[in-house]
Amino acid sequence: MKETSATASLSAEAYLILREKILRGELPIGQVVSRRKVAVELGMSMLPVSEALQRLELEGLLESRPRAGTRVKIPTEDEVRGHYVVREALEVQAAKLFAEVATASERAELQKLAARVDALSTKAGKDRFLYLSHHEKLHRRIAEGAHCQPLCDAIEKNQVLASTWLCVPRAKATNEPSRRHQDLAATLCNESPKVAAEAMRKHVQNALKNTLGRLESYFQIRQSAQTVFTRSSKS
Amino acid sequence: MKETSATASLSAEAYLILREKILRGELPIGQVVSRRKVAVELGMSMLPVSEALQRLELEGLLESRPRAGTRVKIPTEDEVRGHYVVREALEVQAAKLFAEVATASERAELQKLAARVDALSTKAGKDRFLYLSHHEKLHRRIAEGAHCQPLCDAIEKNQVLASTWLCVPRAKATNEPSRRHQDLAATLCNESPKVAAEAMRKHVQNALKNTLGRLESYFQIRQSAQTVFTRSSKS
DNA sequence: GGCGAGATTCTGATATGACAGATTGATTTT
């Protein structure tokens, strides 16, 4: 195992490592994860691991039943839709504030980043994670441009939840307009707050459709019998 | 000690009890809370208490330094302002959805509840907590009327954070229009989603001013020296 | 009287081990 940089607490270290694994898709949706095995892998006691898992569960990345097991959360369709309602609320607010108070350099960087995201978007395939991390950074920059830390935090937590879903490949390829993010960025930088807000709203609602298509298969699985999960496929 | 209803886990029980105490103002802002003492009080080990405190800290109700201590969080002015930015985003979204999809009975109950809240608002004084809990219920009903569970959850978490702040009495009494909530409710029930959203936006921005006035004294304290907290006044 | 070094007593963090509930799979029964 690799010695990662010493963190303040073992619990925090375990949290960061596991979170990263989930975000990168190394632990896919539905993957069962055992406290003991993780503890052995990370070379620490079960207790800090337990705290880390509890935290990840509170954030919505994991789900567990008291003495049965823990797994990477399998979302419901309603949960996904609801998630995007919250996301719309937060990101529209961020877009509005960005259009109001972002500095010139922040606007410039946003447009540059948007161009890169769109570029990565076209050649979909191997670089999925690279695209995702740039896309995430784009939205983070918008939040930062709003100059409101709590809003940033809320948006980031929200994004983290969704990133599990975005790791699953989609069945049928849909070719969307490839200037989506550049157009959005331009609107946020040059138009009035109200116009910026509406542009972001459209963007998020579009993202919802994309995600729903991606997760179609999981929704059907859930319906059948997986409400209670088994202990197959250990980590 | 009273035997509260048996919860799934001791950790969850401790969480609920402590959260309730903080919400009711029994543990005021800045109150130091020791894991050991709480463990003795609740008749359980330090571990479930520890998990509960960690959870409360993640939710923003407590703050702690690694091996120094834990206390009920003392907010920064920026944090309060930022909190209300997030709140505005969420509640405006809820108001819009409420105006779109709330049922007739939900609308009726909302207006009734709003009248009660305004009534409790005028005779400010002893019934502070009663008013607060009704006010909280009002906003919860709006969120429920939007028929979106994740949005409800987000708003409730948000409210919980603020309820610590609302427990502190304000220095100078300000007499506001006493039909605030009734007017708001009427707008949500009878006007278009856009109008409803703007009404809610105004309402939240007004609430921000109220809260800022309430917390003035704490902001000054924080400036002086309390960035690092001492161990005075144990629980 | 003010002030600093060290002992003391607090804090939260972690390891270890035992426990109870849930799942699993082999065994027995129908």
Add this chain to the structure above:
DNA sequence: AAAATCAATCTGTCATATCAGAATCTCGCC
């Protein structure tokens, strides 16, 4: 062969004890 049963094994939960860091207190020094 299919279904019920029970032991083995997994799970998360929790108690106890110990550890290391931080705050406080005390006592000697200036």
